Amino acid sequence: METASNIPAIKFAKSNGSRFVEELKTFLRIPSISTSPEHAVDVRSAAEFVATELRRIGMQNVRLIETTTAAHPGGHPLVYADHLCAAPAAGGKSAPTVLLYGHYDVQPPDPLDEWKSPPFEPTERDGNLYARGAVDDKGQMWMHVKALESLLASNEGKLPVNVRVIIEGEEEVGGEGIAAFVRQHPDQLAADVALVSDTEMFAPDLPTLCVGLRGMIYTEIEARGARTDLHSGMYGGAAPNPFMALVEIIAKLKDDTGKILIPGFYEKVATPSAEELKAWKSLPFNEEEYREAEVGSTQLTGEPGFSVLERTWSRPTLEVHGMPGGFIGAGAKTVIPARAIAKISMRLVPDQTPAETFALYKSFVESICPAGITLEVRLIHAGDPIVVSTDNPYVHAATSAMHDVFGKDTVYVRGGGSIPIVGDFIRELKIPTLLMGFGLPDDNLHAPNEKFHLANFHRGIESIIRFLSNITAS
Amino acid sequence: METASNIPAIKFAKSNGSRFVEELKTFLRIPSISTSPEHAVDVRSAAEFVATELRRIGMQNVRLIETTTAAHPGGHPLVYADHLCAAPAAGGKSAPTVLLYGHYDVQPPDPLDEWKSPPFEPTERDGNLYARGAVDDKGQMWMHVKALESLLASNEGKLPVNVRVIIEGEEEVGGEGIAAFVRQHPDQLAADVALVSDTEMFAPDLPTLCVGLRGMIYTEIEARGARTDLHSGMYGGAAPNPFMALVEIIAKLKDDTGKILIPGFYEKVATPSAEELKAWKSLPFNEEEYREAEVGSTQLTGEPGFSVLERTWSRPTLEVHGMPGGFIGAGAKTVIPARAIAKISMRLVPDQTPAETFALYKSFVESICPAGITLEVRLIHAGDPIVVSTDNPYVHAATSAMHDVFGKDTVYVRGGGSIPIVGDFIRELKIPTLLMGFGLPDDNLHAPNEKFHLANFHRGIESIIRFLSNITAS
Numbered sequence A, B: 001m002e003t004a005s006n007i008p009a010i011k012f013a014k015s016n017g018s019r020f021v022e023e024l025k026t027f028l029r030i031p032s033i034s035t036s037p038e039h040a041v042d043v044r045s046a047a048e049f050v051a052t053e054l055r056r057i058g059m060q061n062v063r064l065i066e067t068t069t070a071a072h073p074g075g076h077p078l079v080y081a082d083h084l085c086a087a088p089a090a091g092g093k094s095a096p097t098v099l100l101y102g103h104y105d106v107q108p109p110d111p112l113d114e115w116k117s118p119p120f121e122p123t124e125r126d127g128n129l130y131a132r133g134a135v136d137d138k139g140q141m142w143m144h145v146k147a148l149e150s151l152l153a154s155n156e157g158k159l160p161v162n163v164r165v166i167i168e169g170e171e172e173v174g175g176e177g178i179a180a181f182v183r184q185h186p187d188q189l190a191a192d193v194a195l196v197s198d199t200e201m202f203a204p205d206l207p208t209l210c211v212g213l214r215g216m217i218y219t220e221i222e223a224r225g226a227r228t229d230l231h232s233g234m235y236g237g238a239a240p241n242p243f244m245a246l247v248e249i250i251a252k253l254k255d256d257t258g259k260i261l262i263p264g265f266y267e268k269v270a271t272p273s274a275e276e277l278k279a280w281k282s283l284p285f286n287e288e289e290y291r292e293a294e295v296g297s298t299q300l301t302g303e304p305g306f307s308v309l310e311r312t313w314s315r316p317t318l319e320v321h322g323m324p325g326g327f328i329g330a331g332a333k334t335v336i337p338a339r340a341i342a343k344i345s346m347r348l349v350p351d352q353t354p355a356e357t358f359a360l361y362k363s364f365v366e367s368i369c370p371a372g373i374t375l376e377v378r379l380i381h382a383g384d385p386i387v388v389s390t391d392n393p394y395v396h397a398a399t400s401a402m403h404d405v406f407g408k409d410t411v412y413v414r415g416g417g418s419i420p421i422v423g424d425f426i427r428e429l430k431i432p433t434l435l436m437g438f439g440l441p442d443d444n445l446h447a448p449n450e451k452f453h454l455a456n457f458h459r460g461i462e463s464i465i466r467f468l469s470n471i472t473a474s
Helices: A006-015 A017-028 A037-057 A138-154 A176-184 A242-251 A274-281 A287-295 A308-313 A354-367 A393-406 A420-429 A454-473 B006-015 B017-028 B037-057 B138-154 B176-184 B242-251 B274-281 B287-295 B308-313 B354-367 B393-406 B420-429 B454-473
Strands: A060-065 A078-083 A097-103 A123-125 A128-130 A162-168 A193-196 A208-213 A215-224 A317-322 A339-348 A374-383 A411-415 A433-435 A451-453 B060-065 B078-083 B097-103 B123-125 B128-130 B162-168 B193-196 B208-213 B215-224 B317-322 B339-348 B374-383 B411-415 B433-435 B451-453
Touching: A006 A017, A006 A138, A006 A454, A017 A037, A017 A128, A017 A138, A017 A454, A037 A060, A037 A078, A037 A138, A037 A162, A078 A176, A097 A138, A097 A420, A128 A454, A138 A162, A138 A454, A162 A176, A176 A420, A193 A420, A193 A454, A208 A393, A208 A433, A215 A242, A215 A354, A242 A339, A242 B242, A242 B317, A274 A308, A274 A411, A308 A411, A317 B242, A339 A354, A354 A374, A374 A420, A393 A433, A393 A454, A420 A433, A451 A454, B006 B017, B006 B138, B006 B454, B017 B037, B017 B128, B017 B138, B017 B454, B037 B060, B037 B078, B037 B138, B037 B162, B078 B176, B097 B138, B097 B420, B128 B454, B138 B162, B138 B454, B162 B176, B176 B420, B193 B420, B193 B454, B208 B393, B208 B433, B215 B242, B215 B354, B242 B339, B274 B308, B274 B411, B308 B411, B339 B354, B354 B374, B374 B420, B393 B433, B393 B454, B420 B433, B451 B454
Parallel strands: A097 A162, A097 A193, A193 A433, A208 A411, B097 B162, B097 B193, B193 B433, B208 B411
Antiparallel strands: A060 A078, A078 A162, A123 A128, A128 A451, A215 A339, A215 A374, A317 A339, B060 B078, B078 B162, B123 B128, B128 B451, B215 B339, B215 B374, B317 B339
């Protein structure tokens, strides 16, 4: 709805929209790839870029919080800011506090040769901004910063609610640093609700709140056979081959219908409510269109008897991401490698837990270790699956804000990905989290040619301005 | 035996032995990795190094023969030389012609971090010379050149037999260039016998002739699923995963006992003669020692019911060498890659043929292609399996030469690896090939820390001097 405070802010956002995009481009040029040690300096420079901007727009107590500890070497800093002097709400109650979360780190850009424009040279084409991190999550996080700027600049440095901002640099690598901070200093993030914009809209123009996320465990299986690499001519037929061992193991983890074969794996899997399943069926979704436009494979795969939305939202999966080792260059090298690794992750759903699932997986993998091979099964990172309630005033403030911007009712969906911090907010801060994202299904997250539809960038800023204003008004 | 002509040559080789090693080191410093396009210049420079030396020692008609054609782009040159003016043999018969074969290209050195000294900085330790190519095949080929030099230098530029030298630069990538040359110009390589030193001795101090070699087909299976890399959170459960597809396929190619499951694969496999099998049993071979000292795995693997020598000499195998694609860096990237490749080779034995075996393999792989995946099955290179006769005067000249050097009778073995050119010599030149090699089982061919035992380098030169002299004397 229109209020005295949001109209000037929306005007400010509209008249400064081009500048916001140019600033975002500068931010996107920083290759803040959190998984690559060689980019540690870039990751820090992205953190400093955000902190500098938060200071400039008038946020308070802006600081970097270091996350490196003995148990977590090479941690990337958190960026913190707040603004806690909002006028009391109607009735004299102190104003509510909103915790804004985002992340400034990005996924690696490989395979580089599939990008139409370089991943760290943001390029506009057809109303979209192409760059690694454009939508995940630099662009969406920038919406938060620009919504705050618009409100502060148009109302004498005041915000309609109290705001805390926490932005991490390890979301793409498991978020260990922020998880520890939330556990150890929940008071410093005390709030009534968290707002996260790191998800997507179900369809263009369809305002969406995400109310469930899959969890995950990301693992490595390292198989070792011979002491050193061997020539397959001389030793083939006698020496164990770690790749063959990994193949045998992985083939026993999942059958060809997509069913995971780890004993006990499905025991804790909860079925969504009949109401939720019914709502999913009414969403504008066409499997054939999705196959053709988004996936582009000859067929979709996955567990029979479940819809695509169920398979990607409420069913667990297991995927192989890469198998480093041996010879991967062009041409031929006839090596039996001494070791090989499989990078394997599982997406988890309520009520699976990462710890229990990893234990089941590790013990099964070890039980099927082929002859002559020694294995190491490692957990790289983990995140809880979550479902969040739709029954609170913040959800109403958000759906009302998006209705004003898009002119449509909000749909409730789940996400197949993981945002581990949402579980931490629920567990440690005891607050609901709104997952109000403005990405699109074809934004190529984690893939070449990641983009952000610029119209959604601007609508996101306006939605957040309205949301923050609505909370007080409600 | 001692003859008038070989004693001075042996003396020459002994007094020039250190220089021979230093020259070899210079040769080994050239990273002539034939499979890597970025090393094409080095490969050529290795060819020129050999040609220059052949000219210097007094060989004639030395030249590089280009192998690049439209069908074979980027071919590496052959080095040719001859010396065809040997005095007639006893009885006025013209002197026999020996064709000396070797290769100047080497395998890639990766994984680099497992080398104790850099692969292209030859280093002596404990009587061994460590470098990529030390024994396979630069060092052994250099024995041929140095045997010729010793004979020429100590006998007024004369050789006891006619000699042709042909040295290729594509042995490690399938030898397509030399195969075409042999097919098209058999007259230019006309000879009575070929000598190849690219194999190993069965045990230290045990002179060995190799009378059989496995063939091979080196293949790639490329699996494609989605149009572009996808995020495993959003698409896991619906999008096909090319790695999972390759795993399913490979798991169906070979069972966990090592038996290959491709229909018809074993149909043409010949069993060695009872006599040959009996001779193999009497060789000094201890499976437990081999496992511990050479392989270093907790167990050996392979088809039950066959000895290690049978499994590596007379049984076919299938190995995975690498699986490029997806994310192979440190840390986590949750990608479902659009494509992945498996590099798979099969070792073949008589009477399997590469063409028939590839056809069986390709058709089986395509028949088990998982849903949603498209496959391309490619043959990278191939070589025939061979067995050679032991019943000819050249074998006697060789065993007599080695007896004089080592003081022991020669054992006849097979090799598990492939030297495709041997099949071409048999088929196109109609001549027997002697596989008289001086490597050792622990020389780390194709692996980090490849070495050549320097005592064998010198004994090899002497054996070749004696062999060339024996042929005329016989």
